Amino acid sequence: MNNANAWEFPWLQNLLESLQRSQNDGTLAHAYIISGARGLGKEQIAIAIAAFLTCEAPNPQGQGPCGECKGCRLNATGNHPDVLLLAPKEPGKALTVDLIRKLSDYVHVSSHAGGARVAVLASAHKMNSSASNALLKTLEEPHESTYLFLVTDSPGLLSPTIRSRCQRITLPIPALEVSLEWMRKLCGGEFDEALATSCLKAAGGSPLLAMAMLTDESLPSRQALERAFVACLTGIATPESLLASLMLAEPITAIEQILSTTAHYAKLMLDTNQQADDGAIDTAVLGGLVSNATWAQFIAQISAVDADENTRRRALLGNRLVRLYDEIEKARRQIGSPTNPNTKLLLESLCWLTSRALK
Ligand SMILES: [Zn+2]
Structure with missing residues (x-):
């Protein structure tokens, strides 16, 4: 997915076109922070701008590079x-100061092709303080036809x-229909819309x-595993059947x-x-x-x-689930510890606790 072309992401097209028009008008700035949630195509859009x-012959209406010149072939x-x-x-x-020095040296050299020179810094928030200071110097002396893009999901x-x-x-986070349409096109004939919608909800719309x-x-x-867990939790299935599912992963x-x-x-x-809104229960579960x-x-x-009685019952269930959460978390720590724990025994006890949790 990292190699995908951002022009093929419908939620980025207007933005790309307007940036390319800024380039044509000579109003593009020399340094940008590209931010947004994970999975929206931040690096891909930086590469598309580059x-x-x-x-050498970009589309004058702002619809992308020509795709044929020497520059495009190299890209x-x-x-x-x-x-x-x-x-x-x-x-x-961390992004270390030696990487930023490489970037500073790079922007001070004039372009090979006589055109623009572009640097993209991924995970820019990972700069340590000396890297950050070094970058500031570069930002303070912008060079003509040099463009810098700092890509980050934590601009703060x-x-x-x-x-x-x-x-x-x-x-932007695209509208659900826009994302679904894009996913449908990529999946072709085997598209499961309900599952795709669940994935989108679980992914926060990315x-x-x-x-x-x-x-x-x-x-x-x-x-x-999800089905086996909920079946055990609600008393439909036995702890043994949950254990069988857990042991598969x-x-x-x-x-x-x-x-x-x-x-x-x-x-x-x-x-x-x-x-x-009990309908909310029927939404995607993360993971x-x-x-x-x-x-x-x-x-x-x-x-x-x-x-009132309904609220009371739900609060009771919620608190029991919180207690179960703590037990599962404890088991996770034990299984992950270097003391060579008996994993099967821990999982068995977890399954039993799950079957009792809401009773
Ligand atoms: Zn070209």
Whole structure:
């Protein structure tokens, strides 16, 4: 997905066109912060901007690079000498001052092709303070035809001085229908709209994340575990059948999944705003992605006509789920500890606790 072209993301098209028009008008700024939630295509849009900035014959109406010139051919292979992509050396690690020095040296050299020179800094919020100071110097001396894009999902972690030196591009969360339509096109004939909608909800509306979930090969086994867990919780199935499902997955992954399910239902039960809307129960569960009819039925059975009594029953369930959450969390810590715990025994006891949790 990282190699996907941002022009093919319908939620970014207007933004790309308006940026390219700014380039044509000569009003494009020299430094931008590109922010927005994960899975919206922040790096892809930075690369798409770099591509039209370094195209020798960009489309005058602002609809992308020509795709044929030498610059475009170099960009297609990721080898354009006037486009620099920088990221932490390992995912999650800091952006160090030596990388930023590389960037400063780079922007001081004039363009190879005589056109624009572009640098993209991924995970920009990972700059440590010396890196941040070094970048500030570069920002204070902008070079003509040099463009810098700082990509981040946490712009608040950038220093205020850096933020004040950059223009902002905030990627929007697309409307559900826009994302669904895009996912439908990518999936072709085998599109499951209900499941895609669940994935989108679980991904907070980010289409790239939702697509990764939808095409994740482990999805069917995660759905099966979700069903087994809720069946045990609501007394439909035995602890033994939940144990069988848990044993099929890697223990920590399985436990994290039932943790997020438990947290989700506890929140639904305790959040008074949700109480008028039992339909909310039938939404995606993070990690599990199941519209859980079993849980909805269970809640319908125990619901009372009297509103106060209903609130009381839901609060009781919510608190029991919170206690179960704590037990699962404890088991997760034990299984993850280096003391060589008996995983099967811990899972067995967890299944038994699950079957008793709401009684
Ligand atoms: Zn071109």
